[in-house]
Amino acid sequence: MDGKTREGAGQETGSTSRMRRLPRQIVKGVKLRLAVTATGPGLSSALDSRFGRARYLVIVDLPERSVYTVENSAGMDAAQGAGVQAAQVVIDSGATGLLTGHCGPKAYRALQAAGIDVLLTDEKTVAEALDQYEAGGLMPTASADVQGHW
Numbered sequence: 001m002d003g004k005t006r007e008g009a010g011q012e013t014g015s016t017s018r019m020r021r022l023p024r025q026i027v028k029g030v031k032l033r034l035a036v037t038a039t040g041p042g043l044s045s046a047l048d049s050r051f052g053r054a055r056y057l058v059i060v061d062l063p064e065r066s067v068y069t070v071e072n073s074a075g076m077d078a079a080q081g082a083g084v085q086a087a088q089v090v091i092d093s094g095a096t097g098l099l100t101g102h103c104g105p106k107a108y109r110a111l112q113a114a115g116i117d118v119l120l121t122d123e124k125t126v127a128e129a130l131d132q133y134e135a136g137g138l139m140p141t142a143s144a145d146v147q148g149h150w
Helices: 073-077 082-093 105-113 126-134
Strands: 004-008 011-015 032-038 056-062 066-071 097-100 117-120
Touching (some): 032 082, 032 126, 056 082, 056 126, 066 082, 082 105, 097 126, 105 117
Parallel strands (some): 032 097, 097 117
Antiparallel strands (some): 004 011, 004 066, 032 056
């Protein structure tokens, strides 16, 4: 699966259009948008503990859990700056939070500057990380937790 896809009610439809920031006020019914690092494109995918080099960024609108998935090929193939590139994707998605296993200092600073909370988790899947978040089990981290080029 290349590029970006939308998943809703278990259905996926492809879209290769360039992602644009979606202002929250035009996304009807969306109360919260989170980005989650993943090894696959959906809610049942394994959580990827790496932020910048995660294979996918799963963008989830809560409480409905509608999914928009972005393949992170630029970050995976980057010699350096993978975290900052992935941070830009998260910023452009309109997300207000990021659920991931680890986040480096440059990516963390970029996300914080954009007002995006970074929440660290060691859950096994995207859905489990969202469950943990919705249960109040995750708090924003106060700093990066790994060195750059991790």
